[in-house]
Amino acid sequence: MDIDLEEHQADLAEIARRFFESRSPASAVRAWESSEAGYSAELWREMAGLGWLQLGHPEPAGGAGGGALELSVLYQAMGRTLAPVPHLESAVIGAGLLAAAGTPLARDLLDRVFPGESVVTPALAEDDAGFGPESIALPGQLDASGALRLDGSKILVGYANSASHLIVAARTAPPEDTAPAGVTLSPATPSGITLALVETTAPGVQLTRLPNTAGYPLYAATFDSVQVGPEAVLGEAGTGWELLEPVLDRAAVLRAAQIQGAAERLLELSVGYASRRTQFGQPIGRHQAVQYLCSDIAIHSHLTSLFVRYAAGLLDAGLPAGKAVSQAKAHASRTARLAPERAHAVHAGIAFISDFDVQLFTRRCRHWELDLGDERYHRERIAAALAA
Amino acid sequence: MELRLTPAQDEWREEVRDFLDAELPARWEKSSEWCEDEDFWAFAMAFTRKVSARGWIGLTWPQEYGGQGRPAVDQLIFSEEFTYRDAPLINHIGWGLAAGALLKGGTEAQKQRFLPPIVRTEVFWAEGYTEPEAGSDLASLTTRAVRDGDEWVVTGQKTFTTWGSHADMLYLAARTDPQAPRHRGITIFGLPLHQPGITFAPLPNIGGGRQNHTFLDGARVPHENMIGEEGHGWDLIMGGFYGGNIGAAYMEAQQQLDQVVAYCKRARRNGRLLIDDPVVRDHLAEMDLLVQAQRLLTYESLSNLQSRRPPAYAGAIGTVVNKEAMPRFAELTNLVLGPLGQLAVGSDWAPIDVASGGPEAWFRTSLRNHAGGTSQVKRMVLATRGLGLPR
Numbered sequence: 001m002d003i004d005l006e007e008h009q010a011d012l013a014e015i016a017r018r019f020f021e022s023r024s025p026a027s028a029v030r031a032w033e034s035s036e037a038g039y040s041a042e043l044w045r046e047m048a049g050l051g052w053l054q055l056g057h058p059e060p061a062g063g064a065g066g067g068a069l070e071l072s073v074l075y076q077a078m079g080r081t082l083a084p085v086p087h088l089e090s091a092v093i094g095a096g097l098l099a100a101a102g103t104p105l106a107r108d109l110l111d112r113v114f115p116g117e118s119v120v121t122p123a124l125a126e127d128d129a130g131f132g133p134e135s136i137a138l139p140g141q142l143d144a145s146g147a148l149r150l151d152g153s154k155i156l157v158g159y160a161n162s163a164s165h166l167i168v169a170a171r172t173a174p175p176e177d178t179a180p181a182g183v184t185l186s187p188a189t190p191s192g193i194t195l196a197l198v199e200t201t202a203p204g205v206q207l208t209r210l211p212n213t214a215g216y217p218l219y220a221a222t223f224d225s226v227q228v229g230p231e232a233v234l235g236e237a238g239t240g241w242e243l244l245e246p247v248l249d250r251a252a253v254l255r256a257a258q259i260q261g262a263a264e265r266l267l268e269l270s271v272g273y274a275s276r277r278t279q280f281g282q283p284i285g286r287h288q289a290v291q292y293l294c295s296d297i298a299i300h301s302h303l304t305s306l307f308v309r310y311a312a313g314l315l316d317a318g319l320p321a322g323k324a325v326s327q328a329k330a331h332a333s334r335t336a337r338l339a340p341e342r343a344h345a346v347h348a349g350i351a352f353i354s355d356f357d358v359q360l361f362t363r364r365c366r367h368w369e370l371d372l373g374d375e376r377y378h379r380e381r382i383a384a385a386l387a388a
Numbered sequence: 389m390e391l392r393l394t395p396a397q398d399e400w401r402e403e404v405r406d407f408l409d410a411e412l413p414a415r416w417e418k419s420s421e422w423c424e425d426e427d428f429w430a431f432a433m434a435f436t437r438k439v440s441a442r443g444w445i446g447l448t449w450p451q452e453y454g455g456q457g458r459p460a461v462d463q464l465i466f467s468e469e470f471t472y473r474d475a476p477l478i479n480h481i482g483w484g485l486a487a488g489a490l491l492k493g494g495t496e497a498q499k500q501r502f503l504p505p506i507v508r509t510e511v512f513w514a515e516g517y518t519e520p521e522a523g524s525d526l527a528s529l530t531t532r533a534v535r536d537g538d539e540w541v542v543t544g545q546k547t548f549t550t551w552g553s554h555a556d557m558l559y560l561a562a563r564t565d566p567q568a569p570r571h572r573g574i575t576i577f578g579l580p581l582h583q584p585g586i587t588f589a590p591l592p593n594i595g596g597g598r599q600n601h602t603f604l605d606g607a608r609v610p611h612e613n614m615i616g617e618e619g620h621g622w623d624l625i626m627g628g629f630y631g632g633n634i635g636a637a638y639m640e641a642q643q644q645l646d647q648v649v650a651y652c653k654r655a656r657r658n659g660r661l662l663i664d665d666p667v668v669r670d671h672l673a674e675m676d677l678l679v680q681a682q683r684l685l686t687y688e689s690l691s692n693l694q695s696r697r698p699p700a701y702a703g704a705i706g707t708v709v710n711k712e713a714m715p716r717f718a719e720l721t722n723l724v725l726g727p728l729g730q731l732a733v734g735s736d737w738a739p740i741d742v743a744s745g746g747p748e749a750w751f752r753t754s755l756r757n758h759a760g761g762t763s764q765v766k767r768m769v770l771a772t773r774g775l776g777l778p779r
Binding site for chain 2: 001002003006069271274275282286291295299302309316317319327331376379384387
């Protein structure tokens with residue numbers, strides 16, 4: 001029994017921390033945020049050169065080896081510096097689904113995704129913005145040849161403007177005929193969801209930017225009679241959630257790791273400020289009220305790191321991890337609210353000023369908190385495990 | 389990283405479970421720690437001696453002091469099972485605080501003399517840190533020990549001495565040098581309690597039991613019972629590592645959560661099972677997160693022990709999380725159980741029929757926050773020693 005990282009994972013954490021601190025300073029984060037792409041192509045290429053887009057994928061499949069634990073230390077470092085890259089969308093979820101599907105088209109695309117030449121992003125959420133399989137309703141008409149016609153809209157699609165392809169989750173069988181209502185950890189019946197690989201430039205696809213507090217490149221994607229050939233269907237029709245669930249579990253843990261990195265940085269900023277800033281003739285950090293605010297961030301950040309490590313460890317060991325994943329993301333989503341709130345309280349007026357860095361973390365955390373299942377979604381998944 | 393137990397460790401867990409199945413009643417209405425009465429004492433003492441007979445006290449200690457030299461993970465498994473069953477394992481000042489100080493700062497002769505009787509549960513130790521005017525600010529303690537030849541003469545008052553009137557030895561912190569800076573004038577002793585000059589006065593508590601005021605009036609302790617160096621008691625107090633024992637407090641909460649979930653699966657309100665009520669489900673998920681946070685901190689402590697690494701944030705985070713989680717946990721329990729939750733264990737219609745899972749849990753919350761230092765004090769340690777904020 002040992003919950004410590006292995007030495008090579010601790011080394012990777014240190015390398016990643018130094019890399020992102022030198023390549024993704026706050027000034028650059030501000031500049032990228034207001035750019036069209038929303039990220040740095042140079043940083044993305046450099047990460048590809050280091051093999052970090054292949055990290056967490058097995059070597060025989062063209063990956064660089066490692067698993068969720070290796071990725072989690074990378075994400076913690078990206079969280080500390082808010083490094084804006086479409087890694088989770090493309091190198092984790094996109095590549096994960098392409099590798100799992102394993103079709104010739106998917107293999108070809110994967111060969112371009114790993115070196116960072118193509119970006120692939122998932123299109124899952126719809127009007128109700130729910131995260132589970134029952135929130136996927138976009139109708140997909142399957143014909144006898146296995147081809148698919150898509151009509152409807154997806155929202156909150158990250159980096160769609162930079163993507164060559166979307167992976168669209170469509171409903172090809174009604175939920176009442178398939179999985180039982182409510183969130184299921186391992187559906188006994190097929191989900192009735194089908195995954196389709198759709199080029200962003202295909203006829204009938206329209207992308208619309210969704211301005212948001214996080215400054216994150218989020219898009220709506222509308223599909224008007226979009227035709228998808230049988231070769232572009234990922235996995236067996238009707239079993240899309242089965243393909244998605246393990247990939248999204250990994251992604252949720254990594255989002256949690258990223259939140260933890262941001263919280264850790266907010267702690268450093270807050271402790272530093274509380275030690276320097278003098279009021280009433282002494283550093284404000286000598287006041288117990290301020291000490292409580294700082295220790296709140298420390299406690300939440302530290303616990304999130306343990307939840308992440310535990311869930312990632314279970315995923316990598318191939319042990320049942322669904323509940324631990326939801327514990328990690330539920331806790332991280334809470335940390336994503338609490339850490340910025342406490343940091344603002346410590347910094348008070350100055351944190352309200354745009355030139356000050358705290359707000360960059362606060363705003364990005366607004367997306368991360370809600371992405372890949374918000375706290376409510378994951379708490380319900382924990383409850384479902386308890387009720388089982 | 390290894391999240392699985394070995395087959396041998398799984399077998400060890402089974403062995404502990406079998407022992408508890410055989411030695412504990414199926415339904416356990418009394419809860420340890422605050423419940424000081426004669427029936428409980430007799431049962432707890434007999435039970436603890438059976439644990440001793442197995443060689444399970446001092447599991448991780450070196451064999452030359454009566455221990456088993458077993459790895460920390462075995463101790464954790466033991467603690468998990470004992471805590472889950474609310475087993476009345478007593479003498480924790482003996483095998484915890486006193487043994488911890490002896491192993492760390494005791495002389496070879498002291499270890500040989502004091503540890504084996506603790507292993508055998510022959511000598512019962514009570515705690516002698518807290519005073520009426522020295523609670524959170526323990527370093528302000530005023531009980532005096534004055535050297536008199538080969539002995540020290542002790543005068544002062546201690547309080548919250550659980551089982552004091554039954555104990556054989558007092559794990560005592562006394563001021564030996566009033567001129568020294570307050571953290572440098574404190575010394576630790578093992579004070580024999582069966583002597584004139586020591587009286588106890590009962591201190592009834594809200595759990596229905598009692599603790600004690602302890603009055604020391606010229607009590608004598610041999611110099612050879614001084615643990616660690618003269619004037620260096622504070623180092624032992626702050627560095628207390630509890631006899632190498634790794635506790636599993638979260639199993640108390642896990643047990644309670646299991647009771648509450650089981651109740652929600654059989655109880656109906658407003659025409660549906662409680663477990664199908666979305667608000668109840670959300671409360672249960674939060675309770676699960678509170679348990680899991682404490683479990684993971686314990687796993688981290690185990691890894692720290694195994695790699696001999698100091699704990700994060702000056703060791704304060706685990707205590708703070710435990711002490712702050714449990715009031716919320718008790719609150720959520722009450723919200724889920726509703727009006728029936730006020731009924732005592734044993735009452736008709738009581739929703740839960742074991743003491744540690746029922747409304748008595750509230751008393752534990754109050755106990756947990758002060759025992760070993762309040763969460764507020766631990767927060768100060770976390771902020772100053774852990775985060776480096778100015779004092």
